[in-house]
Amino acid sequence: MQDMTIGLGALQGWIAEARTNLVAARAHLDALDRAIGDGDHGSNMARGFDALSTISTPPDANLLLKQVGMQLLGHVGGASGALYGTFFLTLGASWPSEPNTPRVAAVLRSARDAVQSRGRAEVGDKTMVDPLDAAVKSLDAEEPDAALGEALARAAVAAARGRDATGPMLARRGRAANFGEASIGHQDPGAASMTILLESLSRHLG
Ligand code: ADP
Ligand code: MG
16 A cells, blocks of 8 residues: 555655754755855754754644745745745645655656746756756656656665766855855755755655
């Protein structure tokens, strides 16, 4: 029963692991942001995900994702708070009751589109959109009956490649854009945090 194994509990497991891994990566993400920003991205994410402990057990996956989005909107701060808030609110709006590869591809595509329309970043602008778009494209290329966990594992590998590809890019959005040519050669911190989120997702669904 797919909907029993990939329901609320799996998403709670995802969020819990994402929180642990983002808190563990706080200093790394702050350091990335110190090079091409103001040095707070890891602290912002850790503060936002720590605030999720106040969420009481929601009745379903959609409400969980919406509550995560609201908490991140309220507690992450910075440019990334609005964008991660949008990401989770969009997932919550259309998370499928019986997830499979095409349905999860569709909901992540909607979340990518929402983040892009909120932040006006194109693919290649050196932002969190780059690994997210890479993951969506990977999922879109899957056969419809591909096992979800395996498809998400491949999407997470694609996301990590998308993150790594931000290194040589010229930043065109957010604070990093102020660094101009000096942004080249530094990995984008939001791309790193988005990859952490997508890697942990692949370990909990499927
Ligand atoms: P701030 O830049 O306000 O200090 P953070 O440091 O928390 O916020 O987040 C910075 C990250 O947010 C960047 O590394 C980038 O990935 C992402 N970001 C910033 N602006 C945009 C945007 N317009 N579109 C997409 N992502 C963005
Ligand atoms: Mg910052």
